[in-house]
Amino acid sequence: MLEIKNASKIYGEGSAQVVALNNVSLEAGKGGFISIMGPSGSGKSTLLSIIGGLERLSSGEVFLDGMRIDNLSEDAFVNIRRGKISYVFQQYYLLPSLTALENVTLPLTFERHSGHSERALELLKRVGLERRIHHKPGELSGGEQQRVAIARALVTAPSLILADEPTGNMDKKTGDEIMSLFNDLNQEGHTIIMVTHNPEIARHTREIVVLQDGQIVERIRCEGRGNQL
Amino acid sequence: MKLYQIVLKDIMRRKRRVLYAALGVVIGTMTVVGVLTIAFAGENRIYGQLEKYGANLTIIPAISRIDTKVGNLSLGTLSIGENYISESYLPKIREIADGEIRTALNIKDNEPISIIAPKLYVNAEVRGISLVVTGIQSQDELSIKTWWQVREGEFLKTDNQAVVGALTAELLKLKVGDGIPLNKSVLVVSGILEETGSSEDYQVMVPLATLQKAYNKEGLISSVEIRALCNACPVELIALALNQNIPGIKALAVKQIANTEMDLVQKVNRLMLSLAGITLVIGVFGVVNTMMTSVHERTRDIGIMRAVGASRWQIIQVFMYEALVIGVIGGVLGYLAGTLLAYGIGPLIFESASISYIPQFIPLSLGIAVAVAAVATVYPALRATRIRIAEAFRSL
Ligand SMILES: Nc1ncnc2c1ncn2[C@@H]1O[C@H](COP(=O)(O)OP(=O)(O)O)[C@@H](O)[C@H]1O
Ligand SMILES: [Mg+2]
Numbered sequence: 001m002l003e004i005k006n007a008s009k010i011y012g013e014g015s016a017q018v019v020a021l022n023n024v025s026l027e028a029g030k031g032g033f034i035s036i037m038g039p040s041g042s043g044k045s046t047l048l049s050i051i052g053g054l055e056r057l058s059s060g061e062v063f064l065d066g067m068r069i070d071n072l073s074e075d076a077f078v079n080i081r082r083g084k085i086s087y088v089f090q091q092y093y094l095l096p097s098l099t100a101l102e103n104v105t106l107p108l109t110f111e112r113h114s115g116h117s118e119r120a121l122e123l124l125k126r127v128g129l130e131r132r133i134h135h136k137p138g139e140l141s142g143g144e145q146q147r148v149a150i151a152r153a154l155v156t157a158p159s160l161i162l163a164d165e166p167t168g169n170m171d172k173k174t175g176d177e178i179m180s181l182f183n184d185l186n187q188e189g190h191t192i193i194m195v196t197h198n199p200e201i202a203r204h205t206r207e208i209v210v211l212q213d214g215q216i217v218e219r220i221r222c223e224g225r226g227n228q229l
Numbered sequence: 230m231k232l233y234q235i236v237l238k239d240i241m242r243r244k245r246r247v248l249y250a251a252l253g254v255v256i257g258t259m260t261v262v263g264v265l266t267i268a269f270a271g272e273n274r275i276y277g278q279l280e281k282y283g284a285n286l287t288i289i290p291a292i293s294r295i296d297t298k299v300g301n302l303s304l305g306t307l308s309i310g311e312n313y314i315s316e317s318y319l320p321k322i323r324e325i326a327d328g329e330i331r332t333a334l335n336i337k338d339n340e341p342i343s344i345i346a347p348k349l350y351v352n353a354e355v356r357g358i359s360l361v362v363t364g365i366q367s368q369d370e371l372s373i374k375t376w377w378q379v380r381e382g383e384f385l386k387t388d389n390q391a392v393v394g395a396l397t398a399e400l401l402k403l404k405v406g407d408g409i410p411l412n413k414s415v416l417v418v419s420g421i422l423e424e425t426g427s428s429e430d431y432q433v434m435v436p437l438a439t440l441q442k443a444y445n446k447e448g449l450i451s452s453v454e455i456r457a458l459c460n461a462c463p464v465e466l467i468a469l470a471l472n473q474n475i476p477g478i479k480a481l482a483v484k485q486i487a488n489t490e491m492d493l494v495q496k497v498n499r500l501m502l503s504l505a506g507i508t509l510v511i512g513v514f515g516v517v518n519t520m521m522t523s524v525h526e527r528t529r530d531i532g533i534m535r536a537v538g539a540s541r542w543q544i545i546q547v548f549m550y551e552a553l554v555i556g557v558i559g560g561v562l563g564y565l566a567g568t569l570l571a572y573g574i575g576p577l578i579f580e581s582a583s584i585s586y587i588p589q590f591i592p593l594s595l596g597i598a599v600a601v602a603a604v605a606t607v608y609p610a611l612r613a614t615r616i617r618i619a620e621a622f623r624s625l
Binding site for chain 2: 049054055074075078081082086087089091093094095096097098102105106107108109110111117152156
């Protein structure tokens, strides 16, 4: 469903140039669960940004379900974000003035599905927050905020979820809870690409891609969950 | 949940910033409402003065003066026509004046409408000082000179009384009860008028018939003042009809006098309005400034909205809803502040103008305020659409 061909990303100009991605090719099938690992600055976030249309490629191509998306205009990409690709970030990025339920409903508001708070409610139950729906982000713990963010990512029923270090800000126990949530989602058929530093977490995924200096240096298939790296 | 609900919730979180932006709108609308309220009072004062002028029409004898010359030798000035109007024209004058008003305002009944006050001027010498003695019909005269006030004593009651203008009384050291010799007869001062600032301060008012008799001018008057008791009365038409139908007189519409003063007031009003316009523009810049800060502060939130599927147009809408709220708040506050401003400085601009608040300016004020806020939001909103998600999140 996702195919990246010879993707390169160069930031800056002249002597300040940084090659963040260097000729990366990668594909993910439907129902895939890829974790991207590598040292800090190796280009992991850049790779997710390229897929999610947050950054423009310097060269190369990205296809989603057979459609080229890397050259879409800003306005055309809006439709990709409304149902094909969702993001989950390390910093959650919830709107502080809205409750958990309103934050989860937000993507539907932009799609003008104004009546769909039942689906949002369902998803908040799904992530175990049915007792927190009227709380604002400031009144929730990090783990709870990330669950809200995950519920929000799911509300448009996306085919691909991009998560950049979603457990990066959490203690081990909370991180494990979030990981098992991602695992369940993957079991239900969501395609997930996740950046992580943590091998413990990566081994729960189906495939590990290791980046270094903007290049893929290793791809490891994990046969079934629970495999050791 | 609707987009505007999201905006409202966000505004509740940033009340101070929104109020601050509204302040820029308030300054502009306040000035406009204030100026308009003052301007309104200024024009009303003129209308009030029109009322106070009393007469809408003056009738004087039609006298043409011709300088007669033979070659370079002047033979003096020849006056053609009478110096007086015959009293017998008064019924005709009333008939014409009331008739014109009836036609113009579509009035059916035959009650008298206008007040007609004839008077006779005579130059007389009183206690060695030459002054003008005016013969009046006291009821009619008082109906026109509504602002006359008797300082001491009372107004004319009987045939042998006189009322003295404030300055004349001072000049001649006259008191109530003093006698004024007038040709063959002697009149008693019945009252002294309050100073009015116009020519009657120098006059002595006596009953018309008494003056006519004393100076052998029975049946003669010098002028007639007419007050048509309505603002919409066709004074020019009345003047025209009088001039056409009664020989030997000249009827003038007094409105023309007020018109020049109205011109001045309107010039002042235009000046004030252009100042208000400048304040509006300054207000716009103020709001632009606050809105730009707001865009900056909300970079992260804008990034979040874009990331979960907001289009650029929806980001513009978010800011336009906010502009609407700012406009409504600014419009209401601007109306209140503008009205207060008018009460405060109005009397300094148009002396003796009585300021009153004008509820019809509320929608005007709201309209201006919303327009100002919307115009000021266009550029910041466009800037907000240029925020890219990646940058928004990196800026933290
Ligand atoms: N907006 C940017 N401008 C310039 N350089 C950038 C920008 N974003 C990332 N980089 C650089 O690109 C490289 C890869 O960054 P990133 O993808 O964030 O790495 P990772 O997520 O693996 O830590 C780093 O050297 C980083 O400094
Ligand atoms: Mg990163």
